Amino acid sequence: MELQLKFKESASDDARRVVLDKLASQGARKVAPLFPDSGDRYLKSLYTVDAGDDRAHLLGLLQAEDAVEVAEPAMRRRLLAH
């Protein structure tokens, strides 16, 4: 299951690294920046997390982190033709 995460734009690189390492050690299958090549501070603060089967645990972990502004499950959207 996918999670979405936004760091506080004021969060330092070191603070972000701590959170990303914690995710890796706690069972996240993959963590990736949404806009790896962007120089925009807002876009650089966004990540996706493949949480595997432990989504609730990882979501709780992220929501408790000071460096994290938003952590939420990936939204589901579908087509709207009949």
Added chain:
Amino acid sequence: MPGRVLVRFETEALAEAAAVPPSSSVETRLERVPSSVSEPLTFLRRNAGLRSVEPVFATMRTTKRAPAERDRLATIASVRNVDEIGAGVAVLDLPDSKITKSLLKKINASTAVEVAERMPARWLCAAATDPKSNLQWGLPAIEYFRANRPSAAKVLVGILDTGIDTTHPDLPDPAIYRHAGYGARDPVGHGTHVAGIIGALTNNGVGITGVCDCELASWKVFPDDPADPYLDSTAYLRALGEVAGEGVKVVNLSLGGTEHSEIEAGLFARAISHGVTFVAAMGNEFEEGNQTSYPAAYDDVISVGAVDETRARARFSNTGKHIDVSAPGTNILSTLPTTKSAQRSETSYAAWSGTSMATPHVTAAAALLVAGKPSRTPAQVATRLRKTASAVPEMGGSKWTEAHGCGLIDLRAALP
């Protein structure tokens, strides 16, 4: 120079052929077409350069039949499932120089022909050269033909959807095509349908008419897997982050879901602050609980409900406090990929329904507004569409309702 003859066949002459069940063979149907219908067409093929026969109020399936057989199938299509007023009406395409009084007299002498006449010049002007545009009821409904439409050739319109069939003869090549590793094709067909409503090529002698002549930019955000109805959230969020930087001015979102997302909403707000107008579908779940659908419900996103051919709310179209306007959303003819797929048996053109189909009418209208005045902000585009929308009878004299928003978009009023 091309010429057109408008013919109305006697419906009784074709009644037997039209009554043959669709499951029967083509040969069976062809055999039921009487000689009183086929002989004048054969005469025109041999002596007057007849090129094609097209039913006016019906759609012909693509067929590889011989021309004479295709002519006869067209006559059957002109009466099958067509109401009394339009039944039997077809257009014959032949060289203009061949359309003489004596030729028309000869066609009119056939017992199966009620009337045959040169297509009035005003028809040629109004219907232009997109032969299926007369089946697009949505165009006159939004006052397309009477609007003072500017060229939107320099306006880039983003479509976040299932991709686009770039081989379709009625669609422009997209200026941008991001497909996130899924392949540059559209097995589902939804994105190709949306693209046709917005920007099918106009006056090209093929198919339908798009509402505007904008440039298209496609972000494929849905997987091709028929078992997975949900978008790829990573591809989708990336697209939302990229559109402003790519110069996209208007984005079509014929998609939705019930979960609110702060990160998604933040990307919308950021792009809107950079001048991108978003247009999103209200949703099709009115009869299944009418839950609020996002992104239509986010602030400053233009949210679109669907009306049917009578201008009534389409029975499926969600209602809510966030609705802005309505647009045609039932039986909307548009483009589909030219080849079949595991998800779809229809090809080239088909009529689909949904707020997915209403939304691109509004997206194209927004593109025309931006084309007419490039300095317009997303808020100004939304206000203009709302203020110029036409109230529909169901609104009972109100200026806004949860079912219709401000009413049906009106290009003539929006583009003075």
